[in-house]
Amino acid sequence: xxxxxxxxxxxxxxxxxxxxxxxxxxxxxxxxxxxxxxxxxxxxxxxxxxxxxxxxxxxxxxxxxxxxxxxxxxxxxxxxxxxxxxxxxxxxxxxxxxxxxxxxxxxxxxxx
Amino acid sequence: xxxxxxxxxxxxxxxxxxxxxxxxxxxxxxxxxxxxxxxxxxxxxxxxxxxxxxxxxxxxxxxxxxxxxxxxxxxxxxxxxxxxxxxxxxxxxxxxxxxxxxxxxxxxxxxxxxx
Numbered sequence: 001x002x003x004x005x006x007x008x009x010x011x012x013x014x015x016x017x018x019x020x021x022x023x024x025x026x027x028x029x030x031x032x033x034x035x036x037x038x039x040x041x042x043x044x045x046x047x048x049x050x051x052x053x054x055x056x057x058x059x060x061x062x063x064x065x066x067x068x069x070x071x072x073x074x075x076x077x078x079x080x081x082x083x084x085x086x087x088x089x090x091x092x093x094x095x096x097x098x099x100x101x102x103x104x105x106x107x108x109x110x111x112x
Numbered sequence: 113x114x115x116x117x118x119x120x121x122x123x124x125x126x127x128x129x130x131x132x133x134x135x136x137x138x139x140x141x142x143x144x145x146x147x148x149x150x151x152x153x154x155x156x157x158x159x160x161x162x163x164x165x166x167x168x169x170x171x172x173x174x175x176x177x178x179x180x181x182x183x184x185x186x187x188x189x190x191x192x193x194x195x196x197x198x199x200x201x202x203x204x205x206x207x208x209x210x211x212x213x214x215x216x217x218x219x220x221x222x223x224x225x226x227x
Contacts, residue, residue, distance in 0.1 A: 033214055042217035058214055103157035
């Protein structure tokens with residue numbers, strides 16, 4: 001049981017480049033979320049999904065897109081990277097709205 | 113909007129001693145969940161303890177316990193018999209009972225354990 005996995009662990013992008021951060025879970029969790037962690041600001045919700053085919057915006061969605069074609073995967077796309085998106089990104093999942101969220105190991109993104 | 117405040121950016125504790133990390137939150141909801149997460153240098157977010165707002169009894173997990181004061185909107189974490197492995201960032205988090213399953217986090221407290 002791998003839990004929540006994220007790839008890559010670290011990525012450097014140039015301004016304007018696009019990329020997809022991958023997140024997968026093998027626990028059959030319906031709920032999945034993406035957070036970003038910036039120094040001194042805790043974690044903030046970017047997007048979340050309550051099940052395959054259903055996504056919604058969180059607190060800081062601008063500049064990011066998501067989709068949920070399967071229960072297992074919840075990729076986060078940066079269409080045109082900006083230095084302000086330099087952060088550590090965490091994916092999380094849970095069985096349902098009342099259940100504990102489990103976090104992946106994080107992806108550190110540096111946008112130059 | 114829900115806000116979570118951790119007023120102690122840094123704390124230190126002597127090994128084997130007890131330390132308490134503070135957390136306050138603001139909400140108009142009556143039912144919700146509160147969490148403490150630990151983030152070691154590996155950056156992995158690890159659930160330490162969870163508290164349901166409808167439960168009056170404070171949650172306990174081995175050396176970790178909480179002091180949940182619902183009226184005061186306070187949720188402190190007590191670590192007893194501190195160990196070197198407890199050194200990490202600790203985040204307090206809030207989640208509503210209904211609606212989106214997202215967590216609102218505080219800004220964290222960095223705990224140093226002194227040998």
